Every structure is written in C-alpha cells, then in structure tokens.
Amino acid sequence: MxxxxxxxxxxxxxxxxxxxxxxxxxxxxxxxxxxxxxxxxxxxxxxxxxxxxxxxxxxxxxxxxxxxxxxxxxxxxxxxxxxxxxxxxxxxxxxxxxxxxxxxxxxxxxxxxxxxxxxxxxxxxxxxxxxxxxxxxxxxxxxxxxxxxxxxxxxxxxxxxxxxxxxxxxxxxxxxxxxxxxxxxxxxxxxxxxxxxxxxxxxxxxxxxxxxxxxxxxxxxxxxxxxxxxxxxxxxxxxxxxxxxxxxxxxxxxxxxxxxxxxxxxxxxxxxxxxxxxxxxxxxxxxxxxxxxxxxxxxxQPSPVKLQDFFQHGAYVSPCATNLGLPEWIQLALAKGQLSPFVCDALSLRRTILQTQVENMQRPSAHVVSVSIRKVIYGLLQNSSPDLNNVSQSTVSKQPMAFSEVERIDKNIGTVVTHAVKLPEEYRELGRLTELSLSKRKSLLLETLKVKEGVLDPLPASWKLPVAVTCFWLQSLEAKATLHHVQALLMGMLCGQLHKMTREPDNEGLHVDGAKLLCDQFLKVKENKLQRKLNLDTAHVFCQWQCCLQMGFYLNQLLLTPLPEPDLTWLYSGTLVHGLSQELSASSSAESILSVCPRAWQLYNQLFHALKSAVPSECLSQKEKSKTRKKKPRKRDASRTKHRVGISLGTGSLHDHVSNSFGLLTVDDSEDHGQGPELE
Known part of the structure; x- marks a missing residue:
C-alpha cells in the first residue's frame, strides 16, 4: 500500500x-x-x-x-x-x-x-x-x-x-x-x-x-x-x-x-x-x-495470519491460500521462499507481470525468449486454479488454460494471452507433483530447456542449471548473439566461483595458481564501467539470458529442484560481463584473459565443452563477422510465439541444427495470442 x-x-x-x-x-x-x-x-x-x-x-x-x-x-x-x-x-x-x-x-x-x-x-x-x-x-x-x-x-x-x-x-x-x-x-x-x-x-x-x-x-x-x-x-x-x-x-x-x-x-x-x-x-x-x-x-486491521507460528513451529496458514484449495506443499514452499510470487499470481489470478529490464526498447520484450518455459510452468499450475474446481479433468485436458501476461510492448505495457502447454498425464495434478520420481521431474525440466542430461553430467552440480539455461537461450533467441557474448557469460560464472574459492581458508594454494590475480583482473574490468557506453544490442542479449535463467530457476523450484539451485549471488555481474564482452569483441581472447590461472582456463573449457555438446561446434568456433559487412534485413513475424529462427554465434545459425536434436515439448502455437497484444 x-x-x-x-x-x-x-x-x-x-x-x-x-x-x-x-x-x-x-x-x-x-x-x-x-x-x-x-x-x-x-x-x-x-x-x-x-x-x-x-x-x-x-x-x-x-x-x-x-x-x-x-x-x-x-x-x-x-x-x-x-x-x-x-x-x-x-x-x-x-x-x-x-x-x-x-x-x-x-x-x-x-x-x-x-x-x-x-x-x-x-x-x-x-x-x-x-x-x-x-x-x-x-x-x-x-x-x-x-x-x-x-x-x-x-x-x-x-x-x-x-x-x-x-x-x-x-x-x-x-x-x-x-x-x-x-x-x-x-x-x-x-x-x-x-x-x-x-x-x-x-x-x-x-x-x-x-x-x-x-x-x-x-x-x-x-x-x-x-x-x-x-x-x-x-x-x-x-x-x-x-x-x-x-x-x-x-x-x-x-x-x-x-x-x-x-x-x-x-x-x-x-x-x-x-x-x-x-x-x-x-x-x-x-x-x-x-x-x-x-x-x-x-x-x-490486524491480520488473521499468525506469523509467530511459522517462526516458532514452521506452520504457515493463509486463509486466502486455503480458500483457493492450494496443496499444502505449495503453501509451505511459498512461505519458505522456495517458490516465487510469480507462482502465486499465476495460481490465484491466472495473470503474471513480467518485469522490464534495461534493454533495447526498439525490440520485443526480452521475456519473449523464455515464453516456452513459462508455458510449462502454467501447464503445471493450471489444475489448481480456483476457476477449475468444478471442471472435469477431461475438459481440462482438452482446453489448455489461458494466462494473461502483462509486459512491455514498445514503451507501454500490454496484456498478451499465453496458453499453458499440454503436459503428459502424470504431470497434471499439482498436488501429486511431490510423488513423482526425481528422474521424471528432471526429465521434464531438461526437455523444456532443450538439453540432454549427458551434457550436464561432467559439470559441477552448481553449474548444471545455468549451463542448461544457456543451452536453451542459444536455441531460443530471436536476435543476433555472438561468440564473445557466450564467452563473457561463461567467464562471468567462472569469476564468481573463483572469488568464493579464494575466500575459503583451505584454498590458499589457489592464490599461487593465479586465481587471486585473475579475480583482481576481473575487478579492474568492472571498475572501467564508467568508460563504457551501454551497447543496447549486447544489453538486450544478456537481458534475454537473465529471463531464461529466471524462468528456468522458477521451473526448477516448482519441480522440487531436480537440479541443484545455483548460487545466484556470484553467478552474474552485469558490469563484468558487459566489460568482458567488449574486450573480447575488440582484441582479447578467452585464453589470453584466463592464462594467468590455469585452473580457471580448465574450468572454462569444461563449461564451453558442455555447450559444444548441445550446440553445433561450428557455431561456437566462428569469430564475429566484420562489422563493416552489410547484411540484408531479415523479416520477422510480429507474433512472439513464432520466434523460432536460429541465433547466430558468429557466422553460424542454430536453426538448421537443433530441430531434431531433442524430444521437445509440443505446443500448439495457434492457440496462443488469439488476440493481439492489448495496449493499456
């Protein structure tokens, strides 16, 4: 208020x-x-x-x-x-x-x-x-x-x-x-x-x-x-x-x-x-x-909710949530912060508000790229809607529910209708989601993110979800991303891990290995932010990555974390990633930046190899095209659900390579956006 x-x-x-x-x-x-x-x-x-x-x-x-x-x-x-x-x-x-x-x-x-x-x-x-x-x-x-x-x-x-x-x-x-x-x-x-x-x-x-x-x-x-x-x-x-x-x-x-x-x-x-x-x-x-x-x-007036019971005994009772008939595990997970208010809004209002970022306002909202993840989230939530209490299961299965998404349309807000994905029968009861095996929950998560489990197996646990999200991001973008964007993101993830490691008393040996020196080098890149003008195209690409990470994080939570939650506190630093992207696009290489710390170069290659396993290697090995070369403009469909074009990393395009790589969830795009974005 x-x-x-x-x-x-x-x-x-x-x-x-x-x-x-x-x-x-x-x-x-x-x-x-x-x-x-x-x-x-x-x-x-x-x-x-x-x-x-x-x-x-x-x-x-x-x-x-x-x-x-x-x-x-x-x-x-x-x-x-x-x-x-x-x-x-x-x-x-x-x-x-x-x-x-x-x-x-x-x-x-x-x-x-x-x-x-x-x-x-x-x-x-x-x-x-x-x-x-x-x-x-x-x-x-x-x-x-x-x-x-x-x-x-x-x-x-x-x-x-x-x-x-x-x-x-x-x-x-x-x-x-x-x-x-x-x-x-x-x-x-x-x-x-x-x-x-x-x-x-x-x-x-x-x-x-x-x-x-x-x-x-x-x-x-x-x-x-x-x-x-x-x-x-x-x-x-x-x-x-x-x-x-x-x-x-x-x-x-x-x-x-x-x-x-x-x-x-x-x-x-x-x-x-x-x-x-x-x-x-x-x-x-x-x-x-x-x-x-x-x-x-x-x-x-005083609230009927007794928060002291939660702090003292772990019990949380909200009359509002109870009246909606939500499963107990959902109510408790929300109270513990293990589910987002995004889930609350989708459950109770069938409407979500997508937060605007510092992005290129001439392009569609960065949230467009993660719409297919949100459809799966809505698919998991749709059978707990209060409007469906008296609707038969057979009717639900034939009619995927519509959710309203309030998001940026140009420089205004608009409401866009997005339909939940039709999920297999075993995922359709939210109250029984806790009974599903880990393998079932992980399967849905990885299929949604368009990545095979084998790609993630060699990685440390804390990096599995970010790498899976990055694989999804590379296959879902509607605009140009370059090799140096990917390299900057991976080095940004690496910086956080190294920074934590150098702070641990048992890892003093890493200082000799160059980890502290590399962290200091990254810090200098961050401090140079005032000398850089924001590149809107680069900002938009990284905003799209964050949107994918946010919704991948929410879906992972809703599926009771089949992949370990990454430590977001050190996963992304915008000034560092933007600075590294600029250096890499100018003259530096990932190897030259990381050469002071062999351990960091080894970890970087591990992350990069995981992406190469999911994305055609030629797309990750090409250098960015010369900026002086003119390109013919590409026509794009205005409907956000048809952004299925490939994203080029350098000169390669993923579109021709990923169509049969994974068992993707099928969504009837014709159901979405039966009405155009409604400006408000």
Missing part, C-alpha cells in the same frame, strides 16, 4: 513525530521488500548493466552483520503475490509503465532506480546463507507485519508510509535514519548499538488536537493509498485544505495531508467523520463510496 506524500511529510517534521533510539538486544521485524530496495538503490550497485549481484550480496551481508553485532534478532517478512481481489491492479499497471520509462532512461545513459531482474532471489539466498529468519507471505505483508510486531512488542523496520497509520506498540523505524553503517559503542562497555529513530503515532496524533488514533485508517483512504483513487474523493478533499496554495507537487501533497488531518481532528469517531464526508458527495455516489472506504479501512 502507501499513502502519497505521507512519509516525506513526517520526515519534514521529524523533530515532532520521532523519538531517538539506541537499538540493540531486541527482536525487529523487517519489511523485506523495503529493505532490498533500499540496499540496492542506496549502495551504488550498478543498475544499468543488468545487476551486480555480487556487490548487492556484499552490502546485504554487511547490513545483517551490523544487526548481529548489536544482538538484534531480525525477522524478515516478504510480500508474496498480488491481492486476490485484484483491487490494486490499476496501481500495479501504473508502476509497470513508470518502470518502462525508468528502464528507457537508464538505457540511454539517464538516471533512475530499477531493480535488477533476479534481485529478490539473490536476497533470499543471502538470508538463507546467513540463517536469517524470514517468511514470504501469500500476498501483501503489511498487516501480517503489524500483527506480528504487536504480538512480540518489537519495532518494525520499513519505508512504507502505511506504518504511520498502524497502531504499533513499539512503533516503526524508517530505513532513512537507520544508521546501520555507524555502529556506536556504549560508554564503558564493549556493547554496540545502532542509532535509529522511531515514529510515534501518539506524538503524531497529539500534534493534531489529540486526534483519536482510530481515525487514521480513514485519513489514509481519504488521502489516497494504492487501493483508492477516485476523482470524486479528490474533489471533496481538495476543498478541505486549510493552507495556502502551492505550485510544486510535494507542497500540494503536504497541503492535502495537513488539511485532512486538521479536518478529521474535529471528530471523535471514524463513523462520525465518514458520515460528514459522504454528505459532501453527490447523492448517487454516497453509498458506493461509503462501502469502498469501509472496505479499504479493513486493510489497517
């Missing part, structure tokens, strides 16, 4: 509404969504090249180490999927449009904040490594956080302005002002604390004529949160302003807030204020608006 302008208003009056704290030796409930945004955007993590997940991992680890040093026990609560009522859909679409504009700005060298595609998955992996307690709620987490914080009488750490409305016993600390980098020693002791500020709802209400706290939810919905946006409300609320007019946006928002709070302070109870408010509306609008406001005010 969120009330427009409220957080900046209370920050501007911090001396009146906040109390200074020396935070230590306490539990604290952390709004996970707010935290990973803050850590990503305020820590100089690169946002233009697709994500430096290693840098994000470092800053996240330092954050929690600061908490541990002060004996602060964090409990992280993450949002899940969208609200099943879908009452926030318009807001979500508006935000999706805004992200497209930010992505475009970043793509042409401008400014903006846009989360890298896999940042949430990386954040969860860091929490697991550090043994930080966390839970992923089925939908939005605000009410669950408030209820847990009051149960334990501990503060909340967030940036969500809704927490100015909740009546929290121990208040909340805004992430702005939470000085986790500035640990302070208590005088004459060895104990540390974190300087912080706590918002006091009592001080806030007393400032407005000792206003009843019960009026705050009405203030929130009248002021306008993510659920309420009615022109009729704006008209009436604008009349309540008691301050002089102002021309800037921030000033107008603050004027609106001040006027509403002063007006509400004249009433004793919410019902009294609500009755007076609706009298200002047209007669025909009154009951509809009253019902809408009352329903929205419920969002500030």
């Amino acid at each position: 969120g009330i427009r302008g409220l957080m900046s208003y209370v920050e501007d009056h911090s001396s009146q509404f906040f109390v200074d704290l020396k935070l230590r030796d306490t539990k604290i409930i952390i709004d996970g969504y707010a935290l990973f945004h803050r850590l990503c955007f305020d820590s100089n993590v690169d946002l233009q090249h697709g994500g430096d997940y290693d840098s994000f991992t470092d800053v996240t680890q330092r954050f929690f180490e600061s908490l541990f040093a002060c004996k602060i026990h964090p409990y992280v609560v993450l949002d899940g999927g969208c609200d099943v009522s879908d009452k926030k859909l318009l807001t979500l679409k508006d935000r999706a449009r805004e992200k497209i504009q930010v992505a475009h700005s970043l793509s042409v060298g401008g400014r903006g904040n846009l989360l890298p595609l896999l940042i949430r998955e990386v954040f969860i992996q860091v929490l697991n490594k550090l043994h930080v307690d966390f839970v992923q709620c089925f939908s939005e987490a605000d009410r669950d956080i408030m209820t847990l914080a009051n149960h334990w009488n501990c503060p909340v750490l967030t940036m969500d302005s809704d927490f100015c409305i909740f009546d929290l016993k121990a208040g909340f600390c805004p992430l702005i002002g939470f000085q986790w980098k500035n640990l302070t020693v208590i005088k004459d002791t060895l104990h540390y604390y974190i300087p912080a500020r706590r918002f006091s709802v009592d001080k806030f209400c007393s400032h407005f004529n000792n206003m009843n706290k019960a009026l705050l939810p009405l203030f929130a919905v009248l002021c306008g949160n993510d659920y309420i946006n009615l022109p009729a409300l704006d008209t009436v609320v604008s009349r309540m302003s008691l301050t002089p007019g102002t021309s800037n946006t921030k000033g107008r928002k603050h004027q609106r807030i001040l006027g509403l709070l002063n007006w509400l302070s004249n009433f004793n109870e919410p019902a009294e204020a609500l009755n007076n408010f609706v009298k200002c509306l047209k007669t025909n609008d009154r009951e509809m608006v009253r019902e809408l406001l009352c329903g929205s005010m419920e969002e500030y």
